[in-house]
Amino acid sequence: MRNKDFISIHDLTVEEVYQIFELAKEMKANPQKFSKSLEGKILALIFEKPSLRTRVSFEVGIRQLGGDAIYLAPSDIQMGKRESVYDVGKTLERMVDGIMIRTFGHDIVLELAKAVRIPVINGLTDLLHPCQAMADYFTILEKKGDFKNLKVVFVGDGNNVCHSLMFGAAKLGVNFWAATPKGYEPKKEIYELAIEDAKQTGAKINITNNPEEAVKDADVVYTDVWASMGQESEAEIRKKIFQPYQVNKKLFSLAKPDALFMHCLPAHRGEEVTNDVIDSSNSVVFDEAENRLHVQKAIMYELMKNQ
Secondary structure, rough: OOOOEEEEEEHOHHHHHHHHHHHHHHHHOHHHHHOOOOOOEEEEEEEEEOHHHHHHHHHHHHHHHOOEEEEEEEHHEEOOOOEEEEHHHHHHHOOOOOOEEEEOOOOHHHHHHOOOOOEEEEEOOOOOOOOHHHHHHHHHHHHHHHOOOEEEEEEEEOOOHHHHHHHHHHHHHHHEEEEOOOOOOOOOOHHEEEEEHHHHOOOOOOEEHHHHHHHHHOEEEEEOOOOOOHHHHHHHHHHHHHHHEEEEEHHOOOOOOOOOEEOOOOOOOOOEEHHHHHHHOEEHHHHHHHHHHHHHHHHHHHOOOOO
16 A cells, blocks of 8 residues: 555545455455464554444454554543643554554544554544445445445435545445435535545445435445434434434335445444344345454555565
């Protein structure tokens, strides 16, 4: 990869996205082949937000590649309070070979990446969730064979997951729809960057407030929680606003019969999705969760192999 860091899918070339997918496919099929590929490498895991899939997939992933991980909880660092982002980064770069960070402000990741010589991987910010979206598109590729003429629909809040799915669609030539309530659309600057990327691949990027219009004839229907971490105080208000955007049997029936249902998890069952959809044969939510491991192994390998 040209960049030392993995911060946004927008930063990757189309070729680099497919390169990660090919490597992830090989690693998934032949894990033993790569079991010593990052031997002796140490990855620092900075968590300012709690996590199940991100922590387990990165810890297991680096160990399956022969390396090891150090988990740093919010109480360990208190980045920007107890110690500056710059000072944390400059200390870590002398002891570890890479940093994965899961935090709130996107500017923290950018500041950290700028401060250090070692690779920085964006495990999630309030703006983007690129590792998740890469695993999502890898899963779609496994299930559908290719991305040609696919319609991927995100229903709910125009959040970090929606932003990264939009960037992924633009890079891969996928027709993408975001269906959100008014006032909860994806950020304008993300949409504009995605439109620029889409010019190279022929992807169509659409935003609507009509979930039925978006889901009609979809190949993939994706949703996420209505209130993300840090938005707990808005949860009750959001429940009322987002209720028409629940992915239930009625809404999902507008998609193609073989449409995939996707969710980044954790899911609030009975809110953004009903059990009869998330537990249906169309649902691939646990395939997505597993593929976080394989795709992130590929990303770590590409960034850390020459450290």
